[in-house]
Amino acid sequence: TGSTRPQRMLKAVQKNATKGDPESVISAIDYYCRHKEWAMNVGDEKGLILDSVLTEVNPSTALELGTYCGYSTVRIARLLSPGSKLITVEFNPDFAAVARQIIAYAGLQDKVTLVEGPSGDLIPKMKERFGIKSFDFVFLDHWKDRYVPDTKLLEDCGLLRKGTVLLADNVICPGAPEYLKYVKNSAHYESQYYKSNLEYTKVEDGLEKSVFLG
Numbered sequence: 001t002g003s004t005r006p007q008r009m010l011k012a013v014q015k016n017a018t019k020g021d022p023e024s025v026i027s028a029i030d031y032y033c034r035h036k037e038w039a040m041n042v043g044d045e046k047g048l049i050l051d052s053v054l055t056e057v058n059p060s061t062a063l064e065l066g067t068y069c070g071y072s073t074v075r076i077a078r079l080l081s082p083g084s085k086l087i088t089v090e091f092n093p094d095f096a097a098v099a100r101q102i103i104a105y106a107g108l109q110d111k112v113t114l115v116e117g118p119s120g121d122l123i124p125k126m127k128e129r130f131g132i133k134s135f136d137f138v139f140l141d142h143w144k145d146r147y148v149p150d151t152k153l154l155e156d157c158g159l160l161r162k163g164t165v166l167l168a169d170n171v172i173c174p175g176a177p178e179y180l181k182y183v184k185n186s187a188h189y190e191s192q193y194y195k196s197n198l199e200y201t202k203v204e205d206g207l208e209k210s211v212f213l214g
């Protein structure tokens with residue numbers, strides 16, 4: 001049986017990156033996905049916007065919905081201050097298995113907790129399982145039709161506080177129209193669109209940054 005795209009991505013990291021060097025892991029994945037085989041990582045262009053929002057927020061507790069192969073997990077974890085934590089949620093065991101190895105190759109396993117399962121089941125367990133009071137930062141990059149229900153679930157579970165920053169990938173391509181409507185029409189969010197391009201392409205895409213107002 002052949003290898004999968006995530007497995008080929010992992011091989012590219014092991015071949016071209018330096019163990020313990022997150023920047024080299026990010027570059028190896030970007031090179032592979034731009035020149036060899038496209039994959040749905042947030043990528044280098046939108047990644048710079050993610051970096052700048054993260055630097056501004058400097059979260060102590062961060063949540064990522066949709067780990068995939070761990071590219072954005074590495075981008076986020078490499079910028080976290082000592083003692084800060086990132087919880088990333090992945091329901092696909094094959095993706096999770098590759099992500100664990102890529103996160104470990106970058107040397108960031110001590111900052112990251114990868115939880116396997118669907119976000120809808122795991123979000124209500126965050127407080128009891130991980131002792132989370134609330135998240136400072138949430139990166140949404142899982143199924144686009146789950147952005148609204150999971151945002152509402154985070155609200156209902158008291159996991160957002162005044163000032164929590166939500167950053168959503170793919171609000172243009174593939175698109176998350178219900179989510180844009182939800183955060184833009186809600187008095188509980190202050191939203192801003194960051195125009196960019198779909199990873200490794202010239203197609204328009206962007207990130208929506210939404211601050212929870214309480």
Ligand SMILES: Cn1ncc2cc([C@H](O)c3cccc(CNC(=O)c4cc(-c5ccc(F)cc5)cc(O)c4O)c3)ccc21
Nearest residue numbers: 040066067068089090091117118119141142143170173174
């Ligand atoms: C419930 N739950 N809980 C945890 C959890 C985790 C997952 C998986 O990580 C997973 C699997 C498959 C798809 C996604 C969403 N991502 C995308 O669909 C996407 C598409 C494209 C694109 C764009 C143009 C194309 F032509 C094709 C694909 C570009 C992008 O950046 C994407 O993020 C996420 C799923 C549901 C989950």
Ligand SMILES: [Mg+2]
Nearest residue numbers: 042141169170
């Ligand atoms: Mg995405």
